[in-house]
Amino acid sequence: MSYEAKVYNVMIASPGDLEEERKVCREVIYDWNAVNSETKKIVLMPTGWETHSSPEMGGTAQGIINDQVLSPSDVLVGIFWTRAGTPTAEHESGTIEEIERHIAAGRLAMIYFSDREVRLSTVNPEQYAKVNAFRESCKSRGLLNNFETVNDFREKFSRHLQIKVNTHKIFSGLNSMPESVLPEIEAPLSIAQSLTREARFILKEVCLDEFEQVSYVCYFGGADLETNNKNLLEGIDSSAMTKWEVGFHQLETKGLISDVVSTGEVFKLTTKGREVASLLK
Structure with a gap:
């Protein structure tokens, strides 16, 4: 149809x-x-x-x-x-x-x-x-x-x-939203409920990191996602890789982490990120 x-x-x-x-x-x-x-x-x-x-x-x-x-x-x-x-x-x-x-x-x-x-x-x-x-x-x-x-x-x-x-x-x-219409601010609880399992895991680990930072680097054959002295993508096969990358980018688009030096590789936890993380179980 x-x-x-x-x-x-x-x-x-x-x-x-x-x-x-x-x-x-x-x-x-x-x-x-x-x-x-x-x-x-x-x-x-x-x-x-x-x-x-x-x-x-x-x-x-x-x-x-x-x-x-x-x-x-x-x-x-x-x-x-x-x-x-x-x-x-x-x-x-x-x-x-x-x-x-x-x-x-x-x-x-x-x-x-x-x-x-x-x-x-x-x-x-x-x-x-x-x-x-x-x-x-x-x-x-x-x-x-x-x-x-x-x-x-x-x-x-x-x-x-x-x-x-x-x-x-x-x-x-x-x-495509009309300029006269202001976007509705998404509540922290709503954001927390919308996060994927992988996004939740990453956010919790970033909160435990000494500097509250996470690095994401793509290279031939895979990628590294490092925070809290861990590479969260280590041992992850290509079929599952997408879910973790989507989870990471979800944190970025929701404003829970922000690019530190505009290189797209090192991100820092935001105040909004801490607030949402406190709501995660």
């Missing part, structure tokens, strides 16, 4: 050396839709210049792509390997321009860098230097992710996509 759902445009932005990853990105999104769209009432629409742009005169090619594909995008997935792409009038490449414009608009951007092997004879040193320069510029502005193989990218992006849909404010409807 038919059902109503809200459609979110997910733009895939990358230079031309990542054809496999672009394909995988679409497959992961389609898989998410097949499993979740009816219950979540959300449809994720993968978009890109090759499928969602059409011929038009009167502007630069990048400017037209920005208008036709980038502007309607709710989420952007940026992927880099050895090439930055073709320079534009304003940025080192079209892909970089798309990412910078999307971030400047305050929208969700998920950025990945490939570390998979490549024949050195096929690498353009100037292009690769631009990729590394952009990677360094991004490190101080958020949390990136690296991957080693196409399958590694598939696994990571699939997990990250689930986390974002479950926790990011864009999917909660907050972004």
